[in-house]
Amino acid sequence: MKEEKKKEQKKKMLRDWLIFAGMVVVAAVLIYLYPSKQEPVISASFDYLSEMIFILPAVMVLMGLFSVYIPKDTVVKYFGKASGIKGFFLAILFGTLPTGPLYVAFPMASTMIKKGARISNIVMFLSAWACIKIPQEMVELQFLGPEFMLARLFLTIIFVGLMGLVIEWIIDKTGGEED
Amino acid sequence: MSITAIFINLFALVCFMYGVYRDREKAVESLKKAAFSFFKILPTVLIIIVIIGLMLGFVPPSEISRFVGEQSGIFGVLLVGVVGSILHIPALVSFPLAASILDSGATVTAVAAFITTLTMIGMVTLPLEIKKLGKKFALLRNGLSFVIAVIIALIMGVIL
Structure with a gap:
């Protein structure tokens, strides 16, 4: 199974490189057809590339550290016990630390619900996982600045907290999940 | 390098040092993971960079x-x-x-x-x-x- 996963990832990586090669060809043709655009296209690409390349290794190191030091089952284990306001903050914390795309978190959330976690905390956990992960915040800080990043972070925590309560209220009101 | 970029790198360095202090083997493992993820996401990053370049060059503000x-x-x-x-x-x-x-x-x-x-x-x-x-x-x-x-x-x- 692990072999298969590796093969799958290799295939995906190859595909990404091919898309990149395709993009470069398209860009080259466009620049050839419109030579006056050469300077702006290349300087814009270079600006963004250099902004990215100085932080990408650091961001990857952070993600690597989080994924090794905070295994997913630890998160699930501690989460089941938490409740009340403590649960709310744990949900943020646990959502913030691990890495990986959101769909990785669905099975974890499912296990947490079965273990008796509150719906509102699950919503908080998923949302924190989706948009307030630390390495992700670092990239936001780099490209959009501290005011933007902090404002979005605080607004997200406030509104996601409210949303969690609303979803929990609706699900409690109308009966739990059918399955 | 901007101040933000320096801050991010320092933050990663401090976290890594703490990781080494806690458990050297795990720290090495996370570096390996980091290198792997870096190369995994690199083509996607480059694709977006080319898209940004084309967009800023060709699509008027x-x-x-x-x-x-x-x-x-x-x-x-x-x-x-x-x-x-x-x-x-x-x-x-x-x-x-x-x-x-x-x-x-x-x-x-x-x-x-x-x-x-x-x-x-x-x-x-x-x-x-x-x-x-x-x-x-x-x-x-x-x-x-x-x-x-x-x-x-x-x-x-x-x-x-």
């Missing part, structure tokens, strides 16, 4: 701001929100993309709506979410996330 600038109003915000909900790209590369449309005349509101919907809502992964967490939960979460993404974006437009 007036066109960009017509859809996501001041004059597009609430319609622009909703449009960006829908695009963000449908697109399935890693959050890490969405920030340079967002910064580039901000540079060429998009409003803070539009950019905030884009990032928030992109990260919180997943049309592509909705079937999996329904399967794992139930239809009611998944639809409520995605639907309300859209609403709060728009609210967050509008507030950000006012305060920034």
